[in-house]
Amino acid sequence: MAKYIAEPFRIKAVETIKMTTRDEREKLIKEAKYNLFNLKGEDVYIDLLTDSGTGAMSVEQWAGVMKGDEAYAGASSYYKLRDAGIDVFGYDYIQPVHQGRAAEKVLFPLLLNEGKYAISNMFFDTTRAHVELAGARAIDCVVEEAKNPTIRSPFKGNMDVEKLEKLINEYGPEKIGVVVMTITNNSAGGQPVSMKNMREVSEVCKKYNIPLNIDAARYAENAYFVKKREEECKHMSIQEIVKQMFSYADTFTMSAKKDAIVNMGGLIGVKDADSPLILKIKANCISYEGFYTYGGLSGRDLEALAIGIYEGIDESYLAYRIGQSEYIADRLDEAGISYQAPVGGHGVFVDAQAMFPHIPYYEFPGQVLAVELYKEAGIRTCDIGSYMLGNDPDTKEQLKADFEFTRLAIPRRVYTQAHLDNVVDALIAIKERAHEIKRGYRITWEPPILRHFQAHLEPIE
Numbered sequence: 001m002a003k004y005i006a007e008p009f010r011i012k013a014v015e016t017i018k019m020t021t022r023d024e025r026e027k028l029i030k031e032a033k034y035n036l037f038n039l040k041g042e043d044v045y046i047d048l049l050t051d052s053g054t055g056a057m058s059v060e061q062w063a064g065v066m067k068g069d070e071a072y073a074g075a076s077s078y079y080k081l082r083d084a085g086i087d088v089f090g091y092d093y094i095q096p097v098h099q100g101r102a103a104e105k106v107l108f109p110l111l112l113n114e115g116k117y118a119i120s121n122m123f124f125d126t127t128r129a130h131v132e133l134a135g136a137r138a139i140d141c142v143v144e145e146a147k148n149p150t151i152r153s154p155f156k157g158n159m160d161v162e163k164l165e166k167l168i169n170e171y172g173p174e175k176i177g178v179v180v181m182t183i184t185n186n187s188a189g190g191q192p193v194s195m196k197n198m199r200e201v202s203e204v205c206k207k208y209n210i211p212l213n214i215d216a217a218r219y220a221e222n223a224y225f226v227k228k229r230e231e232e233c234k235h236m237s238i239q240e241i242v243k244q245m246f247s248y249a250d251t252f253t254m255s256a257k258k259d260a261i262v263n264m265g266g267l268i269g270v271k272d273a274d275s276p277l278i279l280k281i282k283a284n285c286i287s288y289e290g291f292y293t294y295g296g297l298s299g300r301d302l303e304a305l306a307i308g309i310y311e312g313i314d315e316s317y318l319a320y321r322i323g324q325s326e327y328i329a330d331r332l333d334e335a336g337i338s339y340q341a342p343v344g345g346h347g348v349f350v351d352a353q354a355m356f357p358h359i360p361y362y363e364f365p366g367q368v369l370a371v372e373l374y375k376e377a378g379i380r381t382c383d384i385g386s387y388m389l390g391n392d393p394d395t396k397e398q399l400k401a402d403f404e405f406t407r408l409a410i411p412r413r414v415y416t417q418a419h420l421d422n423v424v425d426a427l428i429a430i431k432e433r434a435h436e437i438k439r440g441y442r443i444t445w446e447p448p449i450l451r452h453f454q455a456h457l458e459p460i461e
Ligand SMILES: *Cc1c(COP(=O)(O)O)cnc(C)c1O
Pocket: 052, 099, 100, 101, 102, 124, 126, 127, 182, 183, 186, 215, 216, 217, 254, 255, 256, 257, 258, 265, 266
């Protein structure tokens, strides 16, 4: 029997959610052009679209909101955030920005331009977009086992280090503007990166004099997996693991809307105080985000973030947090539904291709399952597959993703065991009639970049 780890908190405020009927949902999703991003939030019962900015803040964070210092320059909330960043990550320079993609927008053009390449264990969609907006090309280099959802290996988020070195030599080290380590590896299913892998990647980068950036949205969940799964780190605290992990890189970009449990925020970190990047980051930040002591955030956001950075690394919170994903995974095992295994940190990536083996990648099996979940029970999820990946920037042809997932992203401290049971029950019901769903979707309109947020779809009859 699947075991649920009880919440290490109690509930102080509640938010009512609207119930809808299946008929209403059929109509609503059609009006939304079968794109779940087009639905109104209030028409969703359990919202697993993303774990980004959807967490519940603590009483300490809400108290911090009142204490936020709204000075334009040099607010005390900025210093509190800076000190928290220096303490937890061990970096000299901490730059607030309004979210993760803002960090990418500020930093990446300083490292990349036309003709250059960026290599990652796996790029998140906005990260890939900012590599391309800077004129460069993004290359994924994840370990092979990440591409097989049934292989249960402990660090499926790792970089393929041998392949990385081969790619560097193939393109020429001077052409590689940056190597990006995404921890945890979001697009591969929230899979962790090991300390050993990070160290090896760092050695390769040093050898060829290539800057190493951490895409650090899930720094805490990654550290929790490292503690549980990697022998050399099992006696270290989460904070020690985070600090050592970050010591191997030169910079980090972070969406603080994930592990730092705020509704809005992001960070850039630079390890060395004498890095020439710092002045350029400040300049870009002032142009795009705001003065460098607030970076597009209000003082109250800075204050909540300074607190959230620490709450995210609390070990009993992390045990409960990862426990929620593991609970869903155990129930899916019992039901014979396959997912990226072992389950990752921030959610469950259900193998939609396995559920709909007869639907080809260009009819978007991940999107098929996402739409079915909404119709079945008002659950909102998203495709992490060929629909999200989009078209080849050169040939404009539909790319085939390594996997066709439907992602159940779990917001932090928001849903209870009964909600999670409701989700699994819906998946089981869909699996039972999966063979009756014969065809997928076609795109009737799409924007040139990051299309999955806005595209219009229709079912193929
Ligand atoms: C969410 C995320 C981003 C982008 O951050 P936003 O805050 O959504 O702009 C970048 N990289 C990873 C790995 C992410 O999960």
